Amino acid sequence: MTELNSTELNSAGLIRLSAAQLAAKLAAREVTSVEVTQAYLDRIAAVDGQVNAFLHVNTEEALAVAAEVDAIRAAGGAAAEELHELAGVPIAVKDLIVTIGQPTTAGSRILEGWHSPYDATVIKKLRAAKMPILGKTNLDEFAMGSSTEHSAYGPTRNPWDLDRIPGGSGGGSAAAVAAFEAPLALGTDTGGSIRQPGAVTGTVGMKPTYGAVSRYGAIAMASSLDQIGPVSRTVLDSALLQEVIGGHDPFDSTSLTDPFDNLVAAARTGNVTGMKIGIIKELHGEGYQAGVENRFNESLELLKEAGAEIVEVSCPNFKYALGAYYLIMPSEVSSNLAKFDGVRFGMRVLPKDGPLTIERVMAATRAAGFGAEVKRRIILGTYALSAGYYDAYYGSAQKVRTLIQRDFDAAFAQADVLISPTAPTTAFKLGEKLDDPLAMYLNDVATIPANMAGIPGLSLPGGLADEDGLPVGIQLLAPAREDARLYRVGAVLESLLEEKWGGPLLAQAPALGSTSTTAGGSN
């Protein structure tokens, strides 16, 4: 990580610091949280007209929390000492996660203007740590998509090239972090929605072990696959954030009670000497862009030089993973989204003519409130679960899930962690795959297996593809509950790559709009 001298501590320098660096400067009282938070709010005002990462900016509350942290630090004493390490470090939140005091839309018309009467558990934890929440970030409607183009509020744009997608569904969180509009963000990952946006925006995204972070208050898409996790610019920052949001929660019955190895310590003491790192034969090569493959091979070389042993493993049933995912996920979607019926929350649309029965009001409300991709998945799920097809579709997909878990078990018998490209290609052009659902689904081919098995996956920047100069993501996978292992290996790979690049990858990203960070943008 680059050292910054005091002359660089203007707002342009502040927003480029990592969360860990900001935390250190706040603790040393070299900067105040109000200065940091205001610098980010100014950046949002300056560039978000171009990026569209935010659906809501939480200016007043963020500054109030920042001022509270500053007052506690200034007063000193026990209260100051008890402050969380990340106190005063701002964060953005994917708009699938419910928050008191800010609207939650899930990127859908059906929830436009809706305010949750409760906070998600992760939000309570951010509040307890006194991290100012900058706002809510854009996403594909109900987190269904790989490009953020399925948001009812317009697409988010990739800060590396504004004509390209930022990935999805968490394109808003990834783009906000990549565009220096936030040092940290929360995402959710059902089939890759944290990791794939991380890959295509040159940021870090972590999907923790299923159950490691409470899902209470994350609007459910596919409950057996969904997981909240960190989005950041460095591996250490994701570890710091996962420590804040992780842990058992009685409000989520799938929440794990197991203690985890210290994630921050793992990220700080990264080491791969003697580790076996497995290349998954089925997750690279054919179907992967040449530039992605090149950066992937380069990372393998670096890990080998650092003392890791590279082995090849085979996961033959991964070829069924995408198909099984597109049966299990829509099945759960069709059930989870039944609650959006125009009765208890969100919009209600009355049918244009005919009798005003509740069934017809529901059908009219859902027709107007849901976008095309959401409808597609609800219908597909209803089909997969219907009598006569259940065994062939949903039942078979659940068996494939067993086969995928067995493949991972066999692979982890040969290797400590597994490695692959995060996504088969770099960011594609906006609109390119919008009319071809199947082509869109293929973006998740490398990330889906981890959700099917509940294991943790980390994506970190692996460099730029030669042919288009766009970011490539490297994915690391570990057995369930071994999240620390990913931070340990990820930190090593990150430092080797940054040494090669002469600094963070995002330093090479093009400047956005007016590069000044003074207020006055269009937001």
Added chain:
Amino acid sequence: MAAINRDDVAHLARLAHIEMSAEELDRMAGELAVIVDSVKTVSEAAGDDVPATSHPIPLSNVFREDVVGHTFTAEQSLSGAPDAYEGRFKVPAILDED
């Protein structure tokens, strides 16, 4: 496995309570046919000896003490409702009168 056609989609849309126009049904039937075709290999992947997995991490039932925990007030519960009346959700007729 049977292909999915326009009538199937119309039936599924009724089950899922989503009103669909004629054009929407046509488009959706075409798209879903392609998707269903691409996922059908799943049914050939596993034999009868493979158990189904419904959940990634094995968990047993989770219980809590039978005491009143956090509850929402009626006001909180109704705060996002499209229509409410005297502390209750107000809905259109459940049954068609005629």
